[in-house]
Amino acid sequence: KAGVTQTPRYLIKTRGQQVTLSCSPISGHRSVSWYQQTPGQGLQFLFEYFSETQRNKGNFPGRFSGRQFSNSRSEMNVSTLELGDSALYLCASSPYDRDTEAFFGQGTRLTVV
Amino acid sequence: AQSVTQLGSHVSVSEGALVLLRCNYSSSVPPYLFWYVQYPNQGLQLLLKYTTGATLVKGINGFEAEFKKSETSFHLTKPSAHMSDAAEYFCAVSKSSGTYKYIFGTGTRLKVLA
Numbered sequence: 001k002a003g004v005t006q007t008p009r010y011l012i013k014t015r016g017q018q019v020t021l022s023c024s025p026i027s028g029h030r031s032v033s034w035y036q037q038t039p040g041q042g043l044q045f046l047f048e049y050f051s052e053t054q055r056n057k058g059n060f061p062g063r064f065s066g067r068q069f070s071n072s073r074s075e076m077n078v079s080t081l082e083l084g085d086s087a088l089y090l091c092a093s094s095p096y097d098r099d100t101e102a103f104f105g106q107g108t109r110l111t112v113v
Numbered sequence: 114a115q116s117v118t119q120l121g122s123h124v125s126v127s128e129g130a131l132v133l134l135r136c137n138y139s140s141s142v143p144p145y146l147f148w149y150v151q152y153p154n155q156g157l158q159l160l161l162k163y164t165t166g167a168t169l170v171k172g173i174n175g176f177e178a179e180f181k182k183s184e185t186s187f188h189l190t191k192p193s194a195h196m197s198d199a200a201e202y203f204c205a206v207s208k209s210s211g212t213y214k215y216i217f218g219t220g221t222r223l224k225v226l227a
Contacts, residue, residue, distance in 0.1 A: 031213055033215075043203065043220075092213060094213050102215065104157040106156045
């Protein structure tokens with residue numbers, strides 16, 4: 001069974017640009033969540049989606065947005081990039097059954113220059 | 114509000130020695146607790162989880178953790194460290210099943226000395 005697939009793995013963008021990151025969940029998983037990992041702030045929750053609906057949102061500015069498609073694939077977008085947005089962005093999928101955990105992808109390393 | 118505290122950002126142990134990584138949580142409701150491991154340039158891999166039931170939880174690679182409600186702790190242990198255990202370990206809490214909004218601790222980097 002394939003794991004969570006995140007594309008691209010590495011990305012370099014210029015300050016002020018926008019970026020879209022993609023996440024394909026494990027087959028059959030209906031929930032997708034996103035996290036930002038930085039050395040200074042650690043792992044911080046961004047969003048959680050289920051059946052194309054955002055269920056939870058973390059404390060991030062409106063420049064961060066996301067969506068989920070009918071096939072459960074998800075994208076997140078960051079507009080007007082800032083240097084501080086440089087981070088490892090992790091996507092996790094879950095079957096949304098009781099007592100289950102999140103399965104994480106390898107992440108997308110975003111560098112803003 | 115929920116929070117997770119991991120004592121010790123860096124822990125060093127000798128190969129074959131006991132591994133003990135500490136995690137304390139605060140939660141107003143019975144929590145769901147997790148330990149994840151992260152190797153360099155990788156995502157997070159689940160080691161073990163506590164949801165309901167038995168408080169001593171066994172995970173992969175010989176790790177285990179005990180949920181102690183009275184101490185609000187969920188410490189991770191392994192009787193004998195192996196070189197391959199060198200990685201960063203994260204404790205996480207969620208308030209219930211059905212949500213994957215996890216609150217993570219700041220992580221503990223484990224170094225195993227030959």
